[in-house]
Amino acid sequence: MRTCSLKLYARCRRGVASGALTALLALAFATPAATAGEIHASVRDRDGKPVADAVVVATPAAGTASGSHAGVAEEDQRNKEFVPHVLPVQVGTRVSFPNNDNIRHHVYSFSPAKTFELPLYSGTPATPVLFDKPGVVILGCNIHDWMVGYIYVSESPHFAKTGADGKATLTGLPGGEYTLRVWHPQLEGSEQATARQLAVPSSGAVDAATTIGLVPDFRARRAPTPGRGGY
Template sequence: MRALFILLAMLFSGGSALAGDLTVSVRDARGQAIRDAVVTVTPAAGVPRGPIRFSWPLRMTQEDLQFQPYVLIVPVGGVVSFPNLDRVRHHVYSFSRGNRFEIELYGRDQSRSYTFNTVGVAAMGCNIHDQMLAYIKVVDTPWAAKSGADGTVTLRGIPAGAATLKVWHPQLVVRGNETAQAVTVTAAAAQRTFTGDFSGRAAVR
């Protein structure tokens, strides 16, 4: 009886450890690749406890009167730095619901930071330079990344089972600029293509 219990425990443990990779290709209605689309997967069973960490720096630089990068993915609770590398001063702000804040004027080689505690989007602008625009996407899952120039993104090591796949982009013409669909993750690598209307105008809001 004890041996049977141990065997069942081992089988259960092995099954729960199964994980797979998912590659998503993001395209517009003409089949053109869309870069900077944020793709997330949230397993129905939940995400691991503890803080979420990503491999990229939580930093949005101001240089040549632009924000870099255009889209930054940040885990909920993440602290983002805003270094100013320009010769002029900047006044960084977001009026987005749930992520509203302002960092008043500061100059070259100075940096400020802000903690993002609310899942959602912060549309970033500068109160001095209207052409400056960027987005911070705050997520609560470690399976998150943005598409490159080829429109693709691969999320690795997702636990097998039911999950929710989301695609967000500032120009995606759907409510909240984000769409969701149910997926089933298996131990085998899988590919999906997402096609949407990306004709919307990205703007600070």
């Protein structure tokens, strides 16, 4: 009985040692959890009021940003307005322009970043428009002069748009030094004038508050358009 007990004890000891070795090897070769930093941005005007529809962009201070958010986006037309008023996308994104009004629209842009035209149509055009250059694309409708929208085409995958509270969160940023910029349709001065350097941690968040000046909105007054035959 004593001999059997000793053999059983030895087997148990070998099993425990083997299990412990397996656990240590698993820890040694486990893939480290991915970590990334965040920017908690806030944008206000000179009166301290939150600014909605501001695009906040972060680009690495050295090198090119990795990753891509390019894909397919949508710029709707509802109640004779472009929705959303500001659409931020990355270079390489294709944007569809569905018309959900019961009248036809004629969408166009003469902006250097993208010149295109979608003649009078209803429903959704078959082919989305490719936005392949960075910059601001101003949208208009040949039928309704007050219809103005903006597509901000970012060269960086790190961008976000502020909400009604003037806040936006940029996520998934590798730690390092970044240049942060802010753009808005009514921005006073240049986007480059808002640039600032920011250190983003490898894990965790950094706050970034920006104050910008705004110029008046010079869009044409919304009014019925006589003689358009239902357009």
